[in-house]
Amino acid sequence: MSKKNEFIDKLRSSGLRPTKQRLKICELLFDRDNTFHFTINDLAKNISEMLNEKISLATVYNTVHAFKYKGYLKEISINSDKSYFDTNTTNHHHFFDEDTNELIDCDEKIIETPKIKRNISGKKINSVEVLVKVATDNQNQK
Amino acid sequence: MSKKNEFIDKLRSSGLRPTKQRLKICELLFDRDNTFHFTINDLAKNISEMLNEKISLATVYNTVHAFKYKGYLKEISINSDKSYFDTNTTNHHHFFDEDTNELIDCDEKIIETPKIKRNISGKKINSVEVLVKVATDNQNQK
DNA sequence: TCAACAGTTTAGAATAATTATAATGTATAA
DNA sequence: TTATACATTATAATTATTCTAAACTGTTGA
Incomplete structure (x- = not known):
């Protein structure tokens, strides 16, 4: 299966339609050799740079939370000032x-x-x- | 040593002068048989009720953080929306x-x-x- | 093909936790 | 007792997150 189809599957199974913004999020999160940690803000900034146009924070929050709910991402609380997410769900x-x-x-x-x-x-x-x-x-x- | 002197010691060793507000915080946190968990908001509300007058949130934050820094309290992060503190420091x-x-x-x-x-x-x-x-x-x- | 609808994105407002500020008040040491 | 340094307070500022409502888009069915 192509990467793109994988992403579409991930989105569909999370109850989300595949859109340009969401596919970009998938690309950043899942098209990698290694797992990593991020904050919503980091992610939004990276996407904006890649797309060369701004992505709404609300979209990032919604998508990340849908992935978390579905189990494609884990949330980690270290301190109270912000949330970290982890693409390593094992x-x-x-x-x-x-x-x-x-x-x-x-x-x-x-x-x-x-x-x-x-x-x-x-x-x-x-x-x-x-x-x-x-x-x-x-x-x-x- | 009387409870009050204990509190004064705790405050002084945390680099804080004993004031009416801070002694009230100590009373609520340390004058108990058992340890417990709280949020800053809970604590501020309880103190206001006990004193029958409002205590400033800033004072509560400052005092709790000084106690945490000194090791009289522990901070626990479960989720990102608020901080819990624990009077059990073991x-x-x-x-x-x-x-x-x-x-x-x-x-x-x-x-x-x-x-x-x-x-x-x-x-x-x-x-x-x-x-x-x-x-x-x-x-x-x- | 294209209208209609359901779901999306977005900017900006709203909320909530926390921290900073600056004026006023108080404990303490001399 | 008084001067000084530290405290308290109300309020403003900041930051993360969620909500809202309007504009937009993909999909479906005629």
Whole structure:
């Protein structure tokens, strides 16, 4: 299947029509060798540069949230001032570098997924995520 | 030492003068049998009710952040729309109930702190936190 | 082909959390 | 007690996000 058809499928299965703007979003998010992290603002800026015309923030928010809902993207909360999204939707964990605000993926080879010995009764576990905050040695924690 | 003197100490060691407003914040946060979670807004509302007069949000923000910086409070990010703070500053983890938006403490007896097999070079680990998101069985993940 | 409709995009307004500002008030050290 | 440095407050500013309403576009069916 061509890349473009993949994108159209992703959009359709997320309940969205394939439009020029949305296909551009797909291209930026999914036409890559490696997964990556982004904020809505980053993404909107990149798209605007690629298209050489502005894309509305609302469109980016709507599309990203539809993908998140469908499971094509994960949202990660590190601090309250903004949301990060991750194109890596497999079970994995993160380092967060407090010096640079950089978010670094790491899989279970580096951080084992912890065992949950007892769960809240009547509830299903949706995700188990480990966040390791690091900073240079001579600094205090943010 | 009296409770009040404890509070004064906490404030002074955080670089803050003990004032009426700040002592009230201390009373609400630290004069309890059990730890708890709160948002800035909750806290400001509670203080206003207790004092029977309004406290400025700026004061609450400043004081809470000073306590956080000093390590008397922990900040927890679950979702991007607001910050939760935790008066439990020991190493522990959380369940987050996506049905009710409730945050539930749990210690290492329930969730083991995972081992970090390899760290980012030149960096110090400031914290290792596990967040388990749960919801009722018949619902999808938020 | 083309009209009609449902769904899209967009700019800009609205909202909400947080931070900054500047005037007034208060704890503290001398 | 008084001068000074720090606090509090109301309000404005900022930033992320969501909402709205008008203009636009792809698709369907006559």
